[in-house]
Amino acid sequence: xxxxxxxxxxxxxxxxxxxxxxxxxxxxxxxxxxxxxxxxxxxxxxxxxxxxxxxxxxxxxxxxxxxxxxxxxxxxxxxxxxxxxxxxxxxxxxxxxxxxxxxxxxxxxxxxxxxxxxxxxxxxxxxxxxxxxxxxxxxxxxxxxxxxxxxxxxxxxxxxxxxxxxxxxxxxxxxxxxxxxxxxxxxxxxxxxxxxxxxxxxxxxxxxxxxxxxxxxxxxxxxxxxxxxxxxxxxxxxxxxxxxxxxxxxxxxxxxxxxxxxxxxxxxxx
Numbered sequence: 462x463x464x465x466x467x468x469x470x471x472x473x474x475x476x477x478x479x480x481x482x483x484x485x486x487x488x489x490x491x492x493x494x495x496x497x498x499x500x501x502x503x504x505x506x507x508x509x510x511x512x513x514x515x516x517x518x519x520x521x522x523x524x525x526x527x528x529x530x531x532x533x534x535x536x537x538x539x540x541x542x543x544x545x546x547x548x549x550x551x552x553x554x555x556x557x558x559x560x561x562x563x564x565x566x567x568x569x570x571x572x573x574x575x576x577x578x579x580x581x582x583x584x585x586x587x588x589x590x591x592x593x594x595x596x597x598x599x600x601x602x603x604x605x606x607x608x609x610x611x612x613x614x615x616x617x618x619x620x621x622x623x624x625x626x627x628x629x630x631x632x633x634x635x636x637x638x639x640x641x642x643x644x645x646x647x648x649x650x651x652x653x654x655x656x657x658x659x660x661x662x663x664x665x666x667x668x669x670x671x672x673x674x675x676x677x678x679x680x681x682x683x684x685x686x687x688x689x690x691x692x693x694x695x696x697x698x699x700x701x702x703x704x705x706x707x708x709x710x711x712x713x714x715x716x717x718x719x720x721x722x723x724x725x726x727x728x729x730x731x
Contacts, residue, residue, distance in 0.1 A: 595694070615727065629691070
């Protein structure tokens, strides 16, 4: 029987310069336990963190920040704010909208140009293909994350640019590894659609025409968290490895003792 999912705390912090921050603690596992609070966090990038944001993040006692942005992301937004005593580990994962020319089109293209790359389901198809590719081809990065968490890297914060896709998949993989229910993983993933969490779409031209309803509808597949995207990732695990256990063992090279250490660090004992 699926457990009732925990509700978002009314005291969850809303940081001024960091989007999509949350603690994934409280999510239920298939054996009736829950992810421990204060162990695993997720967010968008930290480049625009205010002084008070940085003070809050520093108060979490973080060991490691996993930054999944690539060099282009970092040039666009800037480096993460530095937190004293916290290791920042950059493990670039492919951006679902990767490519300088593509992003230039997203930022500056007119309606006809946007239609050419995003209309008729092309935007959503691009996202689904990217989710599948990250699961299939980025096993070394996900293996490194899980081994680091099992050894010494907790409490940890995972982020990319928006905290939705690359961080969302890395959080999902981590939660799968410790036995969190898939329904709960999806519910946490979809929280990135909450208005106060969403990445702010940036367009070179901020005129009404450039930000029209039609333009924003075309762009929505890139900035939405959609259940179909996460489902595609789970389907890729099934199709490629035959199931989660084989994916974790063979795809990510997680031994039984490593998984036990990971669970001990992230999941309540009872």
